[in-house]
Amino acid sequence: MSFERRYGPWALVAGASEGLGLAFAHACAARGLHVVMVARRAEVLAERARELRARHGVEARVLALDLAAPGLAEAAGAIADELPIGLAIFDAAYAPRGELHALPLEDHLKAIDVNVRAPLVLSHVLGGAMRARGRGGIVVVSSVAGLRGTETLATYSATKAFGRVLAEGLYAELAPHGVDVLACLAGATRTPGYEATTARDVSPVMEPDVVARLTLDALGRGPVVVPGLANRAATVLLERLLPRRVAIALIGRSTRGLQG
Ligand SMILES: NC(=O)c1ccc[n+]([C@@H]2O[C@H](COP(=O)([O-])OP(=O)(O)OC[C@H]3O[C@@H](n4cnc5c(N)ncnc54)[C@H](OP(=O)(O)O)[C@@H]3O)[C@@H](O)[C@H]2O)c1
Numbered sequence: 091m092s093f094e095r096r097y098g099p100w101a102l103v104a105g106a107s108e109g110l111g112l113a114f115a116h117a118c119a120a121r122g123l124h125v126v127m128v129a130r131r132a133e134v135l136a137e138r139a140r141e142l143r144a145r146h147g148v149e150a151r152v153l154a155l156d157l158a159a160p161g162l163a164e165a166a167g168a169i170a171d172e173l174p175i176g177l178a179i180f181d182a183a184y185a186p187r188g189e190l191h192a193l194p195l196e197d198h199l200k201a202i203d204v205n206v207r208a209p210l211v212l213s214h215v216l217g218g219a220m221r222a223r224g225r226g227g228i229v230v231v232s233s234v235a236g237l238r239g240t241e242t243l244a245t246y247s248a249t250k251a252f253g254r255v256l257a258e259g260l261y262a263e264l265a266p267h268g269v270d271v272l273a274c275l276a277g278a279t280r281t282p283g284y285e286a287t288t289a290r291d292v293s294p295v296m297e298p299d300v301v302a303r304l305t306l307d308a309l310g311r312g313p314v315v316v317p318g319l320a321n322r323a324a325t326v327l328l329e330r331l332l333p334r335r336v337a338i339a340l341i342g343r344s345t346r347g348l349q350g
Pocket residue numbers: 104105106107108109110111112128129130131134155156157158180181182183184204231232233234235275276277278279280281282283284
């Protein structure tokens with residue numbers, strides 16, 4: 091079955107105004123899907139939607155909302171009632187940077203709202219409609235930073251572990267209902283978010299369009315994809331070869347290196 095028939099006619103991308111989410115929106119459109127683009131900045135989204143329509147000849151809707159705000163389930167329910175969403179991609183994230191006690195508790199709770207609560211809500215609402223329809227796909231963008239606890243990114247890395255493990259569980263639950271679920275363990279990716287928070291590259295940095303393409307290619311082939319050879323090697327090292335405390339030290343050193 092073609093990608094469009096399996097996961098169309100509409101994709102919803104949460105975090106679609108820039109970076110990896112925007113690349114996912116284009117990758118979906120290039121495969122013939124119409125796209126609902128979700129992010130907070132309405133004007134940026136409107137411009138990105140115009141570009142998407144012009145480049146791919148598909149329809150694009152924008153939904154300007156804060157994924158951390160209450161009312162997400164209702165907003166997702168309304169869009170799912172209106173449009174048959176066959177593919178949901180959860181890309182947006184919030185990463186409080188610094189040691190736990192150097193930041194206000196509210197920052198950490200916001201990361202829970204954006205990175206944990208929102209993908210759970212969207213998986214429940216949009217995935218429920220797919221399950222009833224008997225086909226569809228869900229992608230949760232996680233991170234190699236979620237493989238082990240990461241100092242100065244402890245909350246973020248824990249939320250990324252949640253995303254991966256949620257996707258693995260849903261992969262098993264929804265496969266019998268024709269819905270493919272995939273966690274994307276992205277590594278360093280050249281996005282505005284990465285550029286704004288990184289003093290220097292400490293590992294090969296991938297382009298967002300490559301990460302998006304490899305991820306969509308992997309949908310339906312297993313519960314997890316790690317795009318890029320260097321990221322796959324890092325995953326084997328961190329998960330299988332190194333003792334946990336050594337892996338935690340290594341990932342912490344690398345993260346502090348990124349921050350300069
Ligand atoms: N970049 C990397 O090196 C890297 C590495 C590993 C994993 N990842 C993962 O890849 C994903 C994307 O990262 P990225 O670097 O592309 O991020 P980014 O450039 O910071 O883009 C994040 C997107 O999410 C939207 N967004 C953020 N907070 C939101 C909120 N509360 N409500 C609605 N939309 C929100 C942003 O748009 P608005 O500002 O308009 O809301 C933007 O479209 C994340 O899940 C991240 O954990 C990235």
